[in-house]
Amino acid sequence: MMFATWQIGLDIQHESIRAVAVQRQRQGWQLRHWWELPLPEGTFRDGLLIDAETFTNVLLDWRKELPVRHQLRVSFPTQRTLQRPIPAPDKRLAEPASDAYIASATARQLQMTPAQLCWDYLASQDVAEPHLIIAARQMDVAALIKSLAAVQLYPATLTPGASALPALMAPCHLGKCEYLVHREGNHWLWASTETTPRWGWADTHAVPTIIDWCQQFKTEPEKVALSFARPEPLPTGFLQLDAWSALSRFQPPLPRHGGIFTVAIGLAIGRVSR
Template identity: 35%
Template sequence: MAFKIWQIGLHLQQQEAVAVAIVRGAKECFLQRWWRLPLENDIIKDGRIVDAQQLAKTLLPWSRELPQRHHIMLAFPASRTLQRSFPRPSMSLGEREQTAWLSGTMARELDMDPDSLRFDYSEDSLSPAYNVTAAQSKELATLLTLAERLRVHVSAITPDASALQRFLPFLPSHQQCLAWRDNEQWLWAT
């Protein structure tokens, strides 16, 4: 297992950064490490990185512990994204035209320049629509610059999963984390 790629989920929160590293085996996943790194006040405020330099300084020792073969799935605060569903256009579009159409539609919806947005989309399986998630380019650029400074390999940036947050009040007082997994993914909340 020494040469397997660590898959790391990193969640930057207001008071701390939480990370979990796993390695996939033939039939199951194996926990390699987990980290809880306290952050000083005002580094992250309302899901937005305010002091990227201090955040990098805090995370640098952590990043040096990682093996060279790793992939980081970085959680982006869902509160900093916009998620919408748009009906598919009446005419059939190629992938490039479809992307341009969604970019323009989302930009008009937000009254923003299309170049200031980054988005991802998927087809809705229940209706003829696209589910679109968008974020501001500058906020994603901050995350990518941070990853570059830390010399970590980010393979995905996705909105954080807030689905488990509502269950935290029901945990016993000595437990501070809730984790869930299926065959495809892991979710956790702290």
């Protein structure tokens, strides 16, 4: 039965792994479980996996708690990815030739070889509009997938954490805002609410406050939905990004501060392309 499968969002940050498991029911999304797994300092650095053995050891016991039927959606460090437009290929090209064109065009923009890249794209609806390319270094992606496979974890998706935020817009009733923003300890994750969302990452050393972020993106507080991984009061004028409001049934106990699971919930309820 399709409803028996747990959809699990696994958000990997430097200091901890956050996971949320949900099931789709007639009434909406049902929470099955949540976990926060602390990571020793030095396991990741600047989004790169440094200590694979420690990482897999942390995941080992957690893996034993999962049911046989589950679908895993894993975050990839947003700061290790790029989102770039490239001209759409000629529609007369067959799929292999079209893919080869996209890979070559992306590699040229990033001054890398196609073999060094892992990429995907959002196709434009209009031939005059560019495709939106999402790219990361092949070696970074391979290292993470290898470590997950070592404990028999096989992601259905591996996606930049910020790109999971738009999945929260409709179920959290945030249709009137322009941006979804999530604050981690030393960075901001953000996504636009456009039909083809833009998303990204900003270091808090360069952008210290949410007001600074709004000034950089030329937007107003009332157009921004905001969440925090650590307990902080919501600044005046901003909308609350409460990812838990996307769920309709809960399995207590719940975490003291739910904001730490914002990205994990977005991953768990997001669509998976087939």
